[in-house]
Amino acid sequence: MGRLIRIFFRLQLVQLRSAMEYRADFWIGAVGAILQQLVSIVFLLTFFGHISSLGGWSLWRILVLQGIVMTADGIREMFADGVWKLRADVNDGSFDRVLVRPVPPALQQVTALASIHGIGNAGLGLVVLIIGLARSELTWHWWSLPLLVITVACGTVLNTSISFLTNMIAFWEPAAQSAFPTMIALMRDFAKFPLDVYGVAIRFVVTVLLPYGLISYYPSRLLLGIGQPPGWWAVTPMIAAVAAVLVTSVVWHRGLNRYQGVGN
């Protein structure tokens, strides 16, 4: 295990170094990523200019949700963006290389790309999260900080797993189009707002099918003390992360068995 973690960071360091070669490109990427996140922040500021609270959720409390989702995704981008290369690698046959090396294929694929602009997302996410927490007037318990850290960590795992899973479509459908995984990944935006506002169908989707809500809404209610949330909601991020990893590894092994390389 220790060896694998060492390899993970070694591989990522190589990626980050090559990304830093093009300094201007890095800044353009980081600014672009931050601007994209600012859209929902600008909306929120405007929205709360006209209403004072959304069913018990103030602007600051919603910023906590946004901060958690943004940070988790930023970290995913930084350390596990390789899953988004899977389709291209399977299509052009360079995935063959991954299979012959004596390092687990999943680890290689995850580390195949490190998007350093993720640092922009994660940084902005942290700032938003801290501002949200500071102004939410919450009571800190001994478990608050651990819960927050676990939530963000599990969120990173969940986002990575879901993106990995949707990109594995390449094993079954070689001509897979790029927008499907993007659409599923973007559905995390639902979890940037309290789930109470949505209808039953959407709440079901982001709680059970694509459990983005489990890494934001449920633990945040506990953290912020909104309503009377049951204590076991503290483990919802872990349920989401573990379930996602299990499903992903099952599908990954099936996919590997199906992979035949390209050409003849």
Next chain:
Amino acid sequence: MTAVEDVVTRRGRRDTAGPKYLSLARTTLQQAIAYRITTFFNVGLTFIWVIILYYLWRAAYAGRVSIAGLTWDQMRTYVVIAYGINALVGWRTGSAMMATIRTGDIVFEMVRPLNYCTTQIARALGFTAVEGAISLAFTLGIGLLFLDIRPPASLPAALLFGLALIIGFLTKVLIVFLVSLLTFWTLNGMGLMWSQQAIMQILSGTIVPLALMPGWLQVIAQVLPLRGIVSTPLQLYLGTTTGWSVVGLLTLQVGWLIALWVLANLAWRRAFRIVEIQGG
């Protein structure tokens, strides 16, 4: 959509170069049809935010008649149609423009005896025809079946909406074109597209109507050309702007369009020199 195509057809009869541009549009139209599933998902993913905004505003309007002069009926209609319009001239158009610069295919564009800006508009038209059809299907499907959007305020409102929409389309193509020229200086087209999309979503009034924005942001959005893409057509559609203000809005739109056209041609000529340096 047909209105946009009609303009091109009519211009084609008068101008000898017209049919050439039209054939360029037809090429990209066929490409877009070939990749219709991607286009479908690309339009579909912008509607995630329509659903989010619908539910948030529904909660905000509980027990209120209007917010900043907009009723719940108007707000609902605004959100759905704004995203429908914003899906036009989407990711594909911009990335195609950047790809020609990145791969060097731009050389072929340069040797053609055609205006480069017009060429790009013609290409965008082809993509937009398909994007527009899918976006219209989404807007009407989701809008009429689930979100109960309203028809235009009146017949003149509908006509003005159509006119403003066409000017807005041309404005957006020119802006995307100007941004794509920056790929002459940077390799990170993705970052440029992200920035462009984000700024456009805010300042065009897609994410939230101009009237609701905080004062300072409203002032910025009101003078910039981006409002002409989404906000101006929708203000006319909803009939929230009447009389001389309509003339003012359209004048601003056309003025910016002309300015952007001149700017695009100037910028292109400047970028042209860079290509020679790289090629030499």
